[in-house]
Amino acid sequence: MPLLFILTLFFKFAISTDFGDLVKTTVRGNEAVLYNCSSSEDLQISNCYLDLFRKYNLNVTSLPGSETDPFQVIRYDATNMCKNYKALKTCANNDGCFNYNTFRALLNSEIDAEYYVSQTGFLEFYCFHGSDFILYYECMQTIELDDLSETIFTECSELEVGTCDSVSKTTQCERAVVRKSCISLKAINAYCQYQKILTSMTGWNQCEYMPCVNFSSKSTSFFMIFLIIYVYFLHRETII
Numbered sequence: 001m002p003l004l005f006i007l008t009l010f011f012k013f014a015i016s017t018d019f020g021d022l023v024k025t026t027v028r029g030n031e032a033v034l035y036n037c038s039s040s041e042d043l044q045i046s047n048c049y050l051d052l053f054r055k056y057n058l059n060v061t062s063l064p065g066s067e068t069d070p071f072q073v074i075r076y077d078a079t080n081m082c083k084n085y086k087a088l089k090t091c092a093n094n095d096g097c098f099n100y101n102t103f104r105a106l107l108n109s110e111i112d113a114e115y116y117v118s119q120t121g122f123l124e125f126y127c128f129h130g131s132d133f134i135l136y137y138e139c140m141q142t143i144e145l146d147d148l149s150e151t152i153f154t155e156c157s158e159l160e161v162g163t164c165d166s167v168s169k170t171t172q173c174e175r176a177v178v179r180k181s182c183i184s185l186k187a188i189n190a191y192c193q194y195q196k197i198l199t200s201m202t203g204w205n206q207c208e209y210m211p212c213v214n215f216s217s218k219s220t221s222f223f224m225i226f227l228i229i230y231v232y233f234l235h236r237e238t239i240i
């Protein structure tokens with residue numbers, strides 16, 4: 001497992017704290033199109049997560065909510081995180097159940113379901129798309145160093161409210177910032193890989209058109225220019 005080794009090394013150097021900031025938040029899923037697992041499958045998934053948490057000495061009998069951030073200890077554990085995540089997937093035995101509807105049914109809360117999707121999506125990205133993750137990480141560092149890019153990138157997610165149109169706009173917006181700010185051209189693919197994971201878990205990949213999911217030659221530059229001007233005037237004082 002050379003990639004895992006590289007990743008571990010990379011984060012020994014790069015990260016001395018939690019990388020919770022890199023976890024992309026998600027909005028409410030597209031419940032109408034997502035596969036609903038049976039209640040026995042749901043129970044199985046729940047038990048698999050409880051097993052995962054117990055490996056980190058969280059003595060829990062039901063899934064903890066987002067307010068306690070139960071994934072924090074896992075995110076800190078660059079060494080065993082992926083081994084444990086793989087064990088979770090093996091235990092669940094059905095990737096299709098890792099979706100918003102399952103978490104919504106298990107946790108009975110929109111916010112908590114969004115949290116589990118985000119955290120699980122992050123583990124999937126980190127553990128199974130390691131080289132994309134590194135590019136994404138470097139790209140986010142670059143964006144963070146530039147006030148205007150960072151402001152726009154943050155502003156992009158404000159557009160997202162859980163409809164095909166809004167998720168599509170947010171994706172287009174963020175992808176435009178990535179294209180403009182990040183050194184590696186492959187950063188766009190890395191960003192899109194992450195989006196593909198998240199939108200498949202939330203069902204927004206089944207919209208008629210979703211950037212990163214559907215191929216398209218659509219130009220985003222007009223949209224980007226509009227956005228830069230908009231954000232510029234909105235945050236004029238703080239940027240200057």
Ligand SMILES: *[C@@H]1O[C@H](CO)[C@@H](O)[C@H](O)[C@H]1NC(C)=O
Pocket residue numbers: 031032033034035036101
């Ligand atoms: C899954 O359940 C939701 C909520 O009960 C429902 O709206 C949706 O149509 C179901 N999905 C499928 C694919 O049947």
Ligand SMILES: *[C@@H]1O[C@H](CO)[C@@H](O)[C@H](O)[C@H]1NC(C)=O
Pocket residue numbers: 059
């Ligand atoms: C876990 O919690 C249960 C119930 O709260 C308690 O009975 C048990 O002793 C705890 N186990 C550990 C290892 O702390």
Ligand SMILES: *[C@@H]1O[C@H](CO)[C@@H](O)[C@H](O)[C@H]1NC(C)=O
Pocket residue numbers: 205206207208209210213214
């Ligand atoms: C985009 O992809 C989705 C999911 O694969 C598909 O249902 C949809 O028809 C595609 N849209 C276009 C315009 O190709």
